[in-house]
Amino acid sequence: MKIRKIMVIGAGQMGSGIAQVCAQAGYDVILYDISEENIEKGMRNIEKNLVRQVEKQRMNEEGKEEVLAKVTPSAALQDASSVDLVIEAVVESMNVKRDIFARLDEITPDHTILASNTSSLPVTEIAAATDRPEKVIGMHFMNPVPVMKLVEIIRGLATSDEVYKKIEEVTKAIGKMPVEVNDFPGFVSNRILMPMINEAIYTLYEGIATKEAIDEVMKLGMNHPMGPIQLADFIGLDTCLSVMEILHEGFGDDKYRPCPLLRKYVKAGWVGKKAGRGFYTYD
Numbered sequence: 001m002k003i004r005k006i007m008v009i010g011a012g013q014m015g016s017g018i019a020q021v022c023a024q025a026g027y028d029v030i031l032y033d034i035s036e037e038n039i040e041k042g043m044r045n046i047e048k049n050l051v052r053q054v055e056k057q058r059m060n061e062e063g064k065e066e067v068l069a070k071v072t073p074s075a076a077l078q079d080a081s082s083v084d085l086v087i088e089a090v091v092e093s094m095n096v097k098r099d100i101f102a103r104l105d106e107i108t109p110d111h112t113i114l115a116s117n118t119s120s121l122p123v124t125e126i127a128a129a130t131d132r133p134e135k136v137i138g139m140h141f142m143n144p145v146p147v148m149k150l151v152e153i154i155r156g157l158a159t160s161d162e163v164y165k166k167i168e169e170v171t172k173a174i175g176k177m178p179v180e181v182n183d184f185p186g187f188v189s190n191r192i193l194m195p196m197i198n199e200a201i202y203t204l205y206e207g208i209a210t211k212e213a214i215d216e217v218m219k220l221g222m223n224h225p226m227g228p229i230q231l232a233d234f235i236g237l238d239t240c241l242s243v244m245e246i247l248h249e250g251f252g253d254d255k256y257r258p259c260p261l262l263r264k265y266v267k268a269g270w271v272g273k274k275a276g277r278g279f280y281t282y283d
């Protein structure tokens, strides 16, 4: 069965980007969120990105309208009854994701593949909330989705080869590079990236240097395009904290203990760029 129609669940920074790249590749997309306000924000985000592409002459006005027409906003999960693939990108919480996957298992047709954009949660455990674990898979996009090439593809314990192949095809069709990894806390990307970010926050917490100095060291000294503190803001400090907690719980090693300063910022609601304030402030 060919994949033609995709529902993206969660219209936040990741979900809106995923909806955009799928629509740009010609798929019909439904963008669903539990919050009507976030659906509107997600749609505006897509339009803003496309306007920028028109300004840079990478796309014409007609192309922009065509892509926008391919994305249908939705506030009804029931709309998943007509799709071939679901890509879930809601908050990084096992309970929330398992609840959504169990509901999707009832709503979607038998052939529908259920993918999660989780940054670190075990895909096998999400899959166990459904009666189709062979059709559940991890599709971990990078932020910002329209720009970043990588999609880490995570096989759950029961994911079938056929489903893996289909997801690899979709990933290539939307212009991304699939890399296959096994299902283990943090996969590859966040097992390596997040402890570095957490350590950068500890370095700030212990007063070793200012946030600007830490970011400069990693940019100028290690050739990173963005410093780790700023990157944490861009990812979302709530997401960073969730990932560290999952690594800590999954491996039980103290080296994964989330920095108290990270917890403090999340408790304050200063969760990064998306909130206008994290370690830095944003317009």
Ligand code: NAI
Binding pocket: 009, 010, 011, 012, 013, 014, 015, 032, 033, 034, 035, 038, 089, 090, 091, 092, 093, 096, 100, 117, 118, 119, 120, 140, 141, 142, 143, 234, 235, 236, 239, 274
């Ligand atoms: P976000 O906070 O920007 O968006 C999350 C969206 O999910 C919000 O619009 C919220 O209203 C919606 N939502 C919450 N509960 C829901 C429910 N029950 N049903 C439907 N929608 C619901 O978060 P972001 O950054 O887009 O992250 C989403 C997922 O993507 C997380 O699993 C995260 O770990 C993962 N991810 C994040 C990356 C990042 O750099 N921020 C990178 C790769 C993956």
